[in-house]
Amino acid sequence: MKILQLFFFVLITFIITGCSSTNTVNEEEKDYPFSKINCYLRYMAQNRELQAEMTFRTDSTLAIEGEVRINEDDMVFKKLPSVGFQYRLIKNAVSFDSVYTFSYKEKDGRTEELTIKLNKFHNFRMVSDGISKKNGGLFEWEGPALKNEDGMVLVFTDSKGATFSINHTGISRGNRFELVKEYANRLSPGTATLNITRKKTVITQENDILKLLSIEFYPKAITFEVKE
Numbered sequence: 001m002k003i004l005q006l007f008f009f010v011l012i013t014f015i016i017t018g019c020s021s022t023n024t025v026n027e028e029e030k031d032y033p034f035s036k037i038n039c040y041l042r043y044m045a046q047n048r049e050l051q052a053e054m055t056f057r058t059d060s061t062l063a064i065e066g067e068v069r070i071n072e073d074d075m076v077f078k079k080l081p082s083v084g085f086q087y088r089l090i091k092n093a094v095s096f097d098s099v100y101t102f103s104y105k106e107k108d109g110r111t112e113e114l115t116i117k118l119n120k121f122h123n124f125r126m127v128s129d130g131i132s133k134k135n136g137g138l139f140e141w142e143g144p145a146l147k148n149e150d151g152m153v154l155v156f157t158d159s160k161g162a163t164f165s166i167n168h169t170g171i172s173r174g175n176r177f178e179l180v181k182e183y184a185n186r187l188s189p190g191t192a193t194l195n196i197t198r199k200k201t202v203i204t205q206e207n208d209i210l211k212l213l214s215i216e217f218y219p220k221a222i223t224f225e226v227k228e
Contacts, residue, residue, distance in 0.1 A: 030108035034058050036210040039102045039114050041070070044218045050091045054102050057084040066105020071097065096217065116213040119144050121198045127176070130225035131192070136184040137224070139177045139194075146172035153197040156183075158226060159190025187226040195221045 036057035043050050052070045061084075063077045068087040075087035087104075101115040120143035131137035146152065151169045154177070164186055168177065198217040205211070 031106055031207075032056070032058065032064065033060070034209050036212070037114065039116065039211075039213045041100055041116070041214070042216045042218070043096045045096070046218070046220050048093050048095070050089070050094050050096075052089045052100070052102075053086055054088075054104070055080070055084060055086040059083065061085055064104050065107070066109070068102075068104040070102055071100055100215065102213075114211055114213055116200065116202055116215050118198065118200050118215045118217055119150075121217055121219070124196055124219050124222060126222070126224045130227050131179060131184050131187060132181075132227050133185050133187065133189070134181060134228070136181040137179045139179065141175050143175055145174050146170065149200055149202055151199045151201070152177070153199070155195045155197075156187060157193045157195075158187040159192060160188045162186075162188065184226070189226050189228055191223055192226050193221055193223050 034056050036055075038053075038055040038057070040053045040055075041051070052075065054068060054070070054075060056064075061079055063085065068075045068077075070089055073089055073091060075089045078086045078088055080086055098120065099115065099117045101113050103111050103113045106112055122142045124139060124141040126137060127140050128137040146168070148170055150172075151167070152172075153165060153167050155163060155165045157163045164183070166179075166183065196219050198219070200215050202213045203211070
């Protein structure tokens with residue numbers, strides 16, 4: 001009788017321990033072991049092309065079992081020569097949506113989403129009558145003012161082919177940008193070109209995963225006259 005009781009005790013202990021171990025394994029495997037997720041998106045207004053990348057930093061080089069998407073589009077898996085892997089998408093003849101959501105399936109089937117928004121930024125144009133080398137000039141755009149996480153890069157090319165850039169980060173005074181005379185004086189008289197990059201970067205830390213989202217919008221280049 002004691003032997004039979006001992007047998008049942010051992011059996012019950014084994015079952016309880018086994019169930020506990022299974023639950024532990026399931027808990028451990030519900031998430032992929034990512035240390036960093038980098039989402040990058042670029043839109044070229046000149047040819048209406050969208051480029052997106054979602055990079056996962058991890059010791060594994062195996063693809064995610066479920067889908068990886070940007071909004072409603074599936075992204076394509078690519079192994080990296082270093083640690084981790086990446087998903088990419090290139091899409092032509094599309095409009096700019098302003099709001100983009102990167103998403104992927106975790107091991108337990110739930111969907112993780114990372115969303116970034118770039119406020120409206122259209123019709124970038126010159127307000128002043130050209131650029132004066134002595135007094136500078138003024139540009140404006142359709143859309144709200146820039147915020148702390150916003151940025152804008154302006155690349156000027158003058159009539160002689162000389163270039164210089166201005167990197168503005170943070171708040172702007174309304175929807176305008178002033179080219180002060182110290183910069184305007186660097187431009188040679190004649191027709192000049194301006195290429196703009198509107199950008200935004202958001203960094204968060206969640207469950208020991210560093211999440212970095214970057215978006216860049218490239219409007220069509222504009223031309224203007226530089227005067228003495």
